[in-house]
Amino acid sequence: MGAAAFLMVEYVGISYVEVIKAALLPALISYIALIYIVHLEACKAGMQGLERHYKPTLAQSLLSFASTIVGLLVLSAVIYYGVGWTKDVFGAAATPMIAAVIFIAYVILVKISANYQDHTLEDPNADITSVPDPGPTIKSGLYFLLPIVVLVWCLTVERFSPGLSAFWATVFMIFILLTQRPLMAFFNQEMSLGQATKVGVIDLLESLVSGARNMIGIGVATAAAGIVVGVVTLTGIGLVMTEFVEFISGGNILLMLLFTALISLILGMGLPTTANYIVVSTLMAPVIVTLGANMALSFL
Structure with a gap:
């Protein structure tokens, strides 16, 4: 869904904030x-489920879920409204100032995280018999939220x-991977720098390998979607689909939208979100735009 939002910004030409509001x-x-x-x-x-050290009630579970959603919304709002004013006040100097603040926050959060690290050597192949306590788990990785802060800052x-x-x-995530362990070693004094x-x-090399492997499927699907887009562009099948939808809908806007949704559902079967959006936006979006323009002209 996140990658599709980026594609919407590129295809439609609107700001990411508008995409967030609509989605x-x-x-x-x-x-x-x-x-x-x-x-x-x-x-x-x-x-x-796995055994818990504590068993929350239904109200506590719902409150925790709502708090997570609200927390993400508040984080985005704080970045946009609470920090965004620095851009108007300080101009170009706001970016290095925010970068310095993020770096200081990163060091502080790593210091907090170092206090919650489990220093016992665990067997990675051992069975997990209980759910870890959420509090220490969250506090041990709070600094991983900072790349999201950077992303939201750059977008909004x-x-x-x-x-x-x-x-x-x-880039900031790579910086975290390279520096988190030296900083923790400095705070905990458990290994040399x-x-x-x-x-x-x-860790960085392993993450690059893992990321490349995970992108293979998306890359192949996106390449296949590009082939579909090329075929549509070169053969003119888009005009045929427009005429087909207009014929079966009989000029009814509601039926046109329903048939377009059905065709989009069929076209998107078996495709990941990114490739799905490329195919559907290329094939079906022009159909709606063209038919909508024709109907508007007919009323004139």
Whole structure:
């Protein structure tokens, strides 16, 4: 969904803030439905959750879920409204000032995280028998929220392109991977800085390999979507689809939207979100625009 939002910005040519406003309610409905579907499948399969050190009530679980959603919204609002004014006041100097603040916050959060690290050597192949306590787990990785802060800042305040915003967020994430272990080693005094730096470099290389492997499927699907787009562009099948939808809808706007949604659903089967958006936006969006323009002209 996040990658599709970036594509919307590129294809439609509107700001990321407008995409967020338009996609907020559908995204909430989608994720609530996803959680409910997972719950139903787990109940159908008779799956039981891991043992908890504490058992929250239903009200506490709902409050925790709502707090997470509200926290993300508040974080975005604070970045946009609470820090965005610095751009108007300090101009070009606001960016290095915010960068310095983020760096200081990063060091402080790593210091907090170092106090919650589990120093016992665990077997990675051992079975997980209980759910870790959420409090220490969250506090041990709070600094991983900072790349999101950088991303939101670049998108909403600096108004960078999605690609450039993701680039700077990725650069900061690489910086975190390289420096988190040396900083923790400095605060905990458990290993030398050289050894910690070596481990950080290994973590970075492993993450690059893992990221490349995960992108293979998306890359292939996006390439296939590009082939579909090229075929549509060269053969003129888009005009045929426009005439087809107009014929079966009989000029009725509601039927036109329903048939377009059905065709989009069929075209998107088996495709990830990114490739799905490319195909549907290329094939079906011009259909709606063309038919809508024709109907507007007919009324004139």
